Amino acid sequence: MTDHSTQHVSRALYWYMCQHIVGTEDYVKQIRLLNAVRDNLSSNKVGISITSGSFGEGLEMRGSDLDVMFMDRNVEVYDVKPRFHPNISYLSMNTDYEKPGFTQLRLEYSNSQTLYDNSVQFADKHYLSSTLGKK
Template sequence: MMNNVRDYFDSNDNKSIITSGSFGEGLEMRGSDLDIIFAMNYIEVCEDKSVPLNPNKAYFTIEANATQPGYTQLRLGYEHYNKKLNILEICEEIGGKYYCSNFCIKQRFINEFTPIVHGPCTSDKNGFYDIAYCLHCKTWIRQAQQWIKRSNNAWPEFDVKQSIVAHGVLFVPIGVKGSLKEHLEWRISFSVGEKLLIHSFTHTQLLCYVLMKILLKDVIEIDLESKNILCTYFMKTILFWISEELPLTTWHPS
């Protein structure tokens, strides 16, 4: 709750701040870093090219035909010239079309506080902070439509699903490793939806999630042969799948 309140007051017309990761889930544990999402409000991603345009924003459209599932390229559809923002500086021209470069986005936001590029994020030298500068699509994209009707059990509840769908999706500045256009690809992120799902857990589900994280940190990762094979995100995804498959009556302490 306190993270959400702080995020609300720290956000403005140019950016929305979202505390993500363990802190955003309310499960800060030993060794957890602080993951923060900066959604740039002066840029919007849209799948439907007929959306009403705000002249003060730049708009990118989704081009996922030539990328792996879960990734897309973002093509510039409309830009109102603004010398301060200069959207073309973060784009690469290919055949007369402009595509948003994840590399340029990260280079633009490197500073003294976060001078290191770490995956899709810029990080501080001590590894305490990871900041991801993301783009937002206000609508639920076609690639994820099946999720809305997939679960036949009581979890997640209808209202939770509606809140997740209403938020839309984020696009994180990282491509498929080794791809010919890796620097122009963006990973589709459902981190806000995942946070809402965690917040909808029963106490028993939450305990299972915490125990899985402890197992990963205190058992699996201290074995040199197993280190870096698994990550917390895998654990979380497994628990989401199990929660969809099993009835809520399964989740009791015994």
């Protein structure tokens, strides 16, 4: 294919995707804005909900699920030990044996039973479990 033919196919594919799969650029921006507004309205003293995944990026695709993360304001994750506060639970990051972009979260201190309930014990340490936390 020549450069002109490649450009034509690329534009046709972009147009088709905008019309039939993900929506126009303005529609995607609107979805992102609505997600941000909903996330801000659901924010409170305890935590923040964050819409993520493809829908969080503004892509409303058939068959796709809705991913929502919850950030607890009373839990801190660190790789350098912070100043201790008794009302905050602390998780340390361990990336030594993990794939790039992943980490193990070790429970260092918790004032909440919920974190212990969502952790597994390994070698006298408690680690947050991704499978126990999924809903």
